[in-house]
Amino acid sequence: MSPSAEPGRHLTGSALEEYLGAKPSVIRVAGEPECRIVFDPPRRSMSLRTPRSADELPELSAYRRVEAAIVIDGGRAWSEVTVDYADRGPEAYLLLTDIADMIQVGRLPIADAVRSALDTFRDLVSTGGGLSAERQTGLFGELLFLRSCMAAGAAGSVVDAWKGFEGNEHDFVFPTGCFEIKTTRTERRRHRIGGLEQLTPLPQTPLWLVSVQVTSASTATGRTLGDLIDVVRAAAGGARGRLDAGLTQAGWRDAERSLYPDPLVTRSIPTAYRVDDGFPVIDRAVVARACVRPELIVDVDYTIDVTSLTPDTPPAPADRFVKGG
Numbered sequence: 001m002s003p004s005a006e007p008g009r010h011l012t013g014s015a016l017e018e019y020l021g022a023k024p025s026v027i028r029v030a031g032e033p034e035c036r037i038v039f040d041p042p043r044r045s046m047s048l049r050t051p052r053s054a055d056e057l058p059e060l061s062a063y064r065r066v067e068a069a070i071v072i073d074g075g076r077a078w079s080e081v082t083v084d085y086a087d088r089g090p091e092a093y094l095l096l097t098d099i100a101d102m103i104q105v106g107r108l109p110i111a112d113a114v115r116s117a118l119d120t121f122r123d124l125v126s127t128g129g130g131l132s133a134e135r136q137t138g139l140f141g142e143l144l145f146l147r148s149c150m151a152a153g154a155a156g157s158v159v160d161a162w163k164g165f166e167g168n169e170h171d172f173v174f175p176t177g178c179f180e181i182k183t184t185r186t187e188r189r190r191h192r193i194g195g196l197e198q199l200t201p202l203p204q205t206p207l208w209l210v211s212v213q214v215t216s217a218s219t220a221t222g223r224t225l226g227d228l229i230d231v232v233r234a235a236a237g238g239a240r241g242r243l244d245a246g247l248t249q250a251g252w253r254d255a256e257r258s259l260y261p262d263p264l265v266t267r268s269i270p271t272a273y274r275v276d277d278g279f280p281v282i283d284r285a286v287v288a289r290a291c292v293r294p295e296l297i298v299d300v301d302y303t304i305d306v307t308s309l310t311p312d313t314p315p316a317p318a319d320r321f322v323k324g325g
Contacts, residue, residue: 010097013090020089029097031104037096038080045084048096052077055109068114079110095121119249130259131251134192138164139250140225140264141183141212142171145321147232152317156239165250170198170207176315177206180275184213189271189307196300199281207275208314210321211306213267222263225252269324271311280304 009030011019019025019039029035038047049071057068057079071080081099085092095117102113131139142164149158149172164171170178180198182191189211193199201207216222223231229247236243273279282302288294313319 009101011093016090016093029100029104031100033103035100035104036078037093037100043084044086044089045082046089046092046096047080047082048099049073049078049080050100050103050110052079053110055079056111058111058114060114063118066118081110081114091121130253130256135251136225136260137183137185137214137264138181139252140214140228142181143225143228143232144212144266145172145179145181145210145270145318147228147235148321149317150232150235152320155235155237156242158317159236159239159243159246162246165246170202172318173202173205174315174317177208177318178202179208179210179272179314179318181210181212184211185215186213187267188305189213190303190305192301192303193282194301196282196284196287196297199275199279200283201275206315208312208318209273209275209279209306210270210314210318211273211311212270214264215267217263217265219263222265224263225260226257227263270322271306272314272318272322273306273309274312274314279309 011027019027020041022039022041024038024040024042026036026038029037033050033053036049038049040046052070057070060066060068065084065086066081068079068081071078081096083092083095098117098120099110099113102108102116103110106113108116142162146158146162149161161172161174163173164181171181172179178201184190191209191211199207199209229252233240233243275281282300284294287297287300291297311322314322
């Protein structure tokens, strides 16, 4: 007797275990557009298929356990997302059904659905080997800012304002403004801007770029990334659970603490700059004015040097940070 789906959309835990231990099989997820889960236990893989549409497949080369492709089955073309799950079959099933829910219930294009789900299941599909050097530095700066703001106000509201790990347009979103935290190990305040939207203010909301400089230090004068996380966790109080969820999405794993042994210290007091008409920005408005066929410009990464700019004083709770707090 074949395992059967529970009433509703997805399998019960016991039914899923039967599929994971059975021969290759296919089940349909109730809803439209059609979604199918393809189980291949001998290969320890699982796939989601939905009829191919005009939507583009996501770029997944940065992940080691998941890939996307167009396949032909039964004379039809399908968009397929496949997970090599090893011993983590239940998590792979949750990932694929999460994608199906966003396609069928949320009406998201497949690429957006996959990217959103992968943010949640990063540990299952990440490339491994820990955070890149750039991401370590960036997270260190965000946590320095987070800790300073906690000292100036309620820890819970500060943790809730941290959005950088979500791939949000801005790292911190407070009622007083948005803050993009840029951290560098260079002697000059040179920062890479990732994309045409990163320095685009939200409507009626001031946007600030906060420049943080860090450098290598001894264990007596600096903190490792793990040390700083311990400090921030201690300050989070009742918001510790939400903080840990954010750290996980940002790529931090306690088991990988030993990968980040180098202590860092701030090279200088951080500075802040209001992103307004006088600030150097390349955004979609600039591209639209300056380029032929601007709709063909998909994205832009660029580096700015704000060393010579005169810094401003941002609103609370960021004002304490640029005063050395």
